Amino acid sequence: MSLRVFLSIVVAACAATAQKYDGPKPPKPDLPYIKHAETLLPTEAVEAKTQKKKDDTLYIVDGANSPAKTPLAAPILLFENGKINPENLQLFQMELKDGHREFAVQRNTEPIRIEITKLGDTLSKIEPYNGLDPGEYALLASGSNQVFCFAVF
Numbered sequence: 001m002s003l004r005v006f007l008s009i010v011v012a013a014c015a016a017t018a019q020k021y022d023g024p025k026p027p028k029p030d031l032p033y034i035k036h037a038e039t040l041l042p043t044e045a046v047e048a049k050t051q052k053k054k055d056d057t058l059y060i061v062d063g064a065n066s067p068a069k070t071p072l073a074a075p076i077l078l079f080e081n082g083k084i085n086p087e088n089l090q091l092f093q094m095e096l097k098d099g100h101r102e103f104a105v106q107r108n109t110e111p112i113r114i115e116i117t118k119l120g121d122t123l124s125k126i127e128p129y130n131g132l133d134p135g136e137y138a139l140l141a142s143g144s145n146q147v148f149c150f151a152v153f
Contacts, residue, residue, distance in 0.1 A: 021119035029082030032089075032126060032139055032148045034070050040078060043068045043139070043148040050145055056106035059092075059140065059147060064099055066136055066149040073131035073152060077139075079124045084141050086116050086124040094136040094149070101136050101149070111140075 024040050026033045033040035044066045048059040079086045090111035094101040105111075113129035126139070132152045139148040 026078050026080040029080045030084045032077040032079045035076040035078055043150045045148050048145045048147045056104045058104050061101045066151045068150040069153055077126040081122050088142040089139045092138050094138055
């Protein structure tokens with residue numbers, strides 16, 4: 001009798017881990033989308049201008065605010081990878097200066113910690129490890145000037 005109970009538990013556990021994500025999926029690869037219930041809002045994808053300074057690189061994005069906005073302090077972003085590996089994304093808070101947004105990547109500065117969860121072969125969920133304060137944010141694709149901007153309000 002206990003063997004049946006054990007096998008039932010094992011089968012149930014296997015079924016639970018085999019479940020796939022069945023919510024909305026990003027329509028385009030290599031673009032993070034903010035998940036709002038069953039709606040996906042694309043982040044603002046831009047090529048940032050860079051300025052090199054001693055030990056850091058300054059990334060500059062035109063415009064004072066991102067059109068991609070969320071009221072969620074802990075947004076969930078869905079990402080369908082194509083050419084960009086989600087493990088190569090880093091999150092930074094941006095500062096508003098002279099009508100543009102910017103952030104610096106320094107040798108000894110850590111990005112905002114994010115958690116990346118695989119939801120399938122190419123689908124991932126990206127979440128900040130802790131809540132985000134209101135402001136402008138950018139996901140930087142390491143090794144490029146490609147940034148994906150959004151605002152928390």
